[in-house]
Amino acid sequence: MLTKLTGGIVYDPANKINGKQKDIYIKDGKIVNKPRNADPDKEYNIKGKVVMAGAIDLHTHIGGGKGNIARMLMPENHRIDPVAHTDIKRAGTGHAMPSTFVTGYRYAEMGYTAAFEPAVLPVNARQAHMEMGDVPMLDKGGYVMLGSDDYFLRMMTAKKDQQAINDYVAWTIRAAQGVGIKVVNPGGISAFKFNQRKLDLDEKNTHYNVTPRDILRSLATAIKELGIKHPLHVHGSNLGVPGNVQTTLDSIAGVDGLPVHLTHVQFHSYGTEGDFKFSSGAAKIAESINKNKNMSVDVGQIMFGQTVTASGDSQRQYANHGIASPNKWVCMDIECDAGCGLVPFKYKDQNFVNALQWAIGLEIFLLVDDPWRIFLTTDHPNGAPFTSYPHLIRLLMDKSFRNDMLATIHPEAKKMTTLASIDREYTMQEIAILTRAGAAKITGLVGRGALGKNDWADITVYTENENREKMFEKPDYVFKNGEMVVKDGEIVKTVWGTTHVVRPEYDKSVEKDLKKYFDKYMTMKMGNFTISDDEITEDGRGSITVHPTVGEKI
Amino acid sequence: MTTITEVPSPFCGIGSDDLTIQVDGVSIKVTENGCAINTPAFEEAIADIDPRVDGKMVSLDVAIKRAAKILKKANQSVIGGCATDVNGMRALMALADRNGAVVDNMNFTGAKRNFLAMQDSGWMNTTLAEIKNRCDLFVVVGCDLEAFSPQFYQRYLWNKESMFLKDTSKREVIYIGKAPSGKASTSPKKAKAKVLECADADLPEVMAVLRALVKDHPVSVDEVAGIKITDLKKIADKLKKATYGVVTWAAGALDFSQAELTVQMLCEMVKDVNASGVRCSGFPLGGKEGDQTANQVCGWQTGYPARMRFSSDIPEYDPFLYDINSMFANGEVDAFLWVQAFNSRSVPPHGGKIPTIVVARSGMVFEEEPDVFIPIGTPGIDHSGHAYRLDNVVAIRLKKLRDSGLPSTAEVLTAIEQALVS
Known part of the structure; x- marks a missing residue:
């Protein structure tokens, strides 16, 4: 079947198309060149409408144990946002941490076609994939968490060579079916189990004698040498601590030019100036990102309102439990592998710290020059639920709206931000880079986030609207693999996306020592730890898409 | 006849995955690493x-x-x-x-006691491998653990090797409430678990006093539900001195009215121990x-x-x-x-x-x-x-x-x- 989208204004940064009127042809789920003598079986007249690839969220907590604890922790937050079933949709609940079905529906209804879970604990990866298996509409994938797992830390203490580390990293990403590697508070989750309540970049884990700086460098090197396209995904040390801007700058310096992605960098950009000893470090962070081309960031913007923070960083979550709102929270130590912490938060515009956090995030967005190295996230649900993205896009694209919002926040916070003096407004093409082309590139996806020949036809069509929030919250059409799945902002068909993975090569002999380790210290057999392909595909809905490592042909 | 190794079990709740099983047609025999729960569950014939x-x-x-x-x-x-x-x-x-x-x-009637506590105030919990490798003080509240899980002690406390404990047989086990029905909790060096027995219905009171003692609140009675305050004080002190204490309970076994408040007391006590400056975790039993x-x-x-x-x-x-x-x-x-x-x-x-x-x-x-x-x-x-x-x-x-x-x-x-x- 040949489908034609006629007359849309296309923003396709991957192919350097910036707001040009262009017809798009779709056949067998993919975009094709205009065929010579074929009439389309189906034509959509989208004259003058804005056309982009389906959006990609490269950091959103949509699947995995801690997210499910967050759901269970907050029944009152679900009660305010029930979603009824229809003939084509399952029932579920929204708000801060929506149920899996509602997650898929709401993302698709905003024009998203892929989302990546950034904190897949290897030992909990099965759950992450099962939950994502129940997220309809979207492609998905996960970054596998390493760096506080005892096997890796033992290797570091024993000063195993980089090759051995690489083999272990590759083995783990394959066993857990991941597309990238993440490190969370490097070594800090482990340190918390040894009763260290904080861990600076150059502070040693008391048991392993290893610093976060060592861990960062070792894992970032492994990613580079294995050819994994997504740079090491780093949730840095000292999240949320006033003064952590220095930790972040030191971390950037510490990786010696290796490719690294700093996630939710807003939470890591705090100074200690001013009457309240809390200030914006955004300018310094942006300057460093602009200078260091090896770095990329996503922001982790906060929005005002109720949410629940769900993080692998048990150490920092424990430290923040005192400000839980409502006052209930969960911390877990997990399987000599990782940990997690769930702390409900209510960000308030009249709270000085929250108001300044909001401004810091926006400053980072506006001060980082290269749109290919910065990404639009709220670290869902930690800064805000993903459903706030259209509002965030308006804040970025509309200076007068931004200044109107700025006028309403805590007056002392307003004094502490340079936001009012920043004139930049994001262009349509830049939004397309942040949420499509750039996101696909940095996660190493082939054939997504772009609208060229042979790309998968994940396409979103919007009606141009001066009010960017209204424009981006309700696309006219969303196509997934060439099929229309959303019309006028409503799901019209439920489909199931693929799971993106990478499979770097490694020396199989790594399994010899791992098997011994599992037998001696773990509570499951190594063979039962590894996730097989059929676990993802056997329900008849799931599929796996393997992306090449650097230089690899698939 | 075929032999299958490393077979995981859905029956015991603790995820044993080292069973060896012989399959002959449709009949099954557990030949290695079975237990009183898993073996009959696997071997039951098709009717x-x-x-x-x-x-x-x-x-x-x-x-x-x-x-x-x-x-x-x-x-x-x-x-x-x-x-x-x-x-x-x-x-x-x-x-x-x-x-x-x-x-x-x-x-769910048992699990509800945990959910109500968790959804009201939360908890700090741990998992099996952390217990196996770290736990030096194990407190069992209101539950006969070996009846619940015959292999728990052998697999997760009396394991020979652990990453962070030199000698696992020195782990200390304490029961509050029900006494153990067998000897599984006795260490390989014959050290018996310390047992402070009381009726299930008295657990709310006993746990409230234990938490008060952990928080150094004054307690003006000499005993509670037949347990001497001095004995409870020793447990409070041990919790605050342990490297990695673990407090376990089975919500299903706490079969008395408003037991969720006892679960909550216990979970808040674990938080208090952490606030006092050492690590401690809860461990709810279930999974069957x-x-x-x-x-x-x-x-x-x-x-x-x-x-x-x-x-x-x-x-x-x-x-x-x-x-x-x-x-x-x-x-x-x-x-x-x-x-x-x-x-x-x-x-x-x-x-x-x-x-x-x-x-x-x-x-x-x-x-x-x-x-x-x-x-x-x-x-x-x-x-x-x-x-x-x-x-x-x-x-x-x-x-x-x-x-x-x-x-x-x-x-x-x-x-x-x-x-x-x-």
Whole structure:
């Protein structure tokens, strides 16, 4: 079947198309060149409408144990946002941490076609994939968490060579079916189990004698040498601590030019100036990102309102439990592998710290020059639920709206931000880079986030609207693999996306020592730890898409 | 005859995955690493193969159609048991969503005590491998652990090697409430567990005093429920001196009114120990008959644990109202589906004169024949699948061990759901 989208204004940064009127042809789920003598079986007249690839969220907590604890922790937050079933949709609940079905529906209804879970604990990866298996509409994938797992830390203490580390990293990403590697508070989750309540970049884990700086460098090197396209995904040390801007700058310096992605960098950009000893470090962070081309960031913007923070960083979550709102929270130590912490938060515009956090995030967005190295996230649900993205896009694209919002926040916070003096407004093409082309590139996806020949036809069509929030919250059409799945902002068909993975090569002999380790210290057999392909595909809905490592042909 | 090694078990709750099993046709023998719970559960012979309607053998298709007819006619159906694997639970939820049913996991009345505490104030918990490698003080509250899990001590406390303890036999074990029924808690060096016995009903008081002592609050009595305050003070001190203390309980065993407050007391005490400057974690026991699996799947699909309903087209959660036993007592149910893929002795509760469908492990024997009985395969024996372990983090990959021809829970429930639409 040949489908034609006629007359849309296309923003396709991957192919350097910036707001040009262009017809798009779709056949067998993919975009094709205009065929010579074929009439389309189906034509959509989208004259003058804005056309982009389906959006990609490269950091959103949509699947995995801690997210499910967050759901269970907050029944009152679900009660305010029930979603009824229809003939084509399952029932579920929204708000801060929506149920899996509602997650898929709401993302698709905003024009998203892929989302990546950034904190897949290897030992909990099965759950992450099962939950994502129940997220309809979207492609998905996960970054596998390493760096506080005892096997890796033992290797570091024993000063195993980089090759051995690489083999272990590759083995783990394959066993857990991941597309990238993440490190969370490097070594800090482990340190918390040894009763260290904080861990600076150059502070040693008391048991392993290893610093976060060592861990960062070792894992970032492994990613580079294995050819994994997504740079090491780093949730840095000292999240949320006033003064952590220095930790972040030191971390950037510490990786010696290796490719690294700093996630939710807003939470890591705090100074200690001013009457309240809390200030914006955004300018310094942006300057460093602009200078260091090896770095990329996503922001982790906060929005005002109720949410629940769900993080692998048990150490920092424990430290923040005192400000839980409502006052209930969960911390877990997990399987000599990782940990997690769930702390409900209510960000308030009249709270000085929250108001300044909001401004810091926006400053980072506006001060980082290269749109290919910065990404639009709220670290869902930690800064805000993903459903706030259209509002965030308006804040970025509309200076007068931004200044109107700025006028309403805590007056002392307003004094502490340079936001009012920043004139930049994001262009349509830049939004397309942040949420499509750039996101696909940095996660190493082939054939997504772009609208060229042979790309998968994940396409979103919007009606141009001066009010960017209204424009981006309700696309006219969303196509997934060439099929229309959303019309006028409503799901019209439920489909199931693929799971993106990478499979770097490694020396199989790594399994010899791992098997011994599992037998001696773990509570499951190594063979039962590894996730097989059929676990993802056997329900008849799931599929796996393997992306090449650097230089690899698939 | 074939031998299969590293077989994971969905029965014991602790996710044992080192069983060796011999399969001869459809008969199974556990030859290594079995226990009083796993061995009989694996070795149970297949009895029924054919579904029955009104007590008469019928084809699967006929049974499914009849089941669908019962559910379709109902104003308020309930699905109880919910004892199955992840895919079974997925199909169960889809059916419940379509039918506007109540979903109530059979162990929820126990689990509710944990959920109420967790949803009110939260907790700090740990998992099996952390216990195995770190725990130096193990406090068991109100539960006979070795009856719950015969292999727990041997696997997770008296393990020979651990990453962070030089000598695991020096771990200290303390019981508060029930005394242990055997010697599993006695260390390899013959050190017996310290036992402070009291009646279950006295646990709220005892735990309140223990928490007060942890917080250094003055306590003006000399004893509580027959336990000397000085003895409790020693435990409070040990908790605050341990490197990695673990406090465990089984919500199902705390069978007294408002036991959720005792769970909460215990969880808040664990937080207090952490606030005092050392590490300590809670460890809730459960994970049998698929209860964690039911709560996990229901949790990610609806946002709520597995006592909820779809009656108004939206998920609604209430840990009290949607207890199927009280719904039966109130006459609120007109169709009942019982799903139990693991245990043929776990028969449905008596719901009165209500059309009843049972989808359960082959071999279930009924006092009163249900309207429809569909024998199904057991996850981890007759088909592959996934089940959650008690610590809720690890999902084990269940293996298919034999070709019995019995359908899976998911196949049967999906077929019933489809029959509802057609």
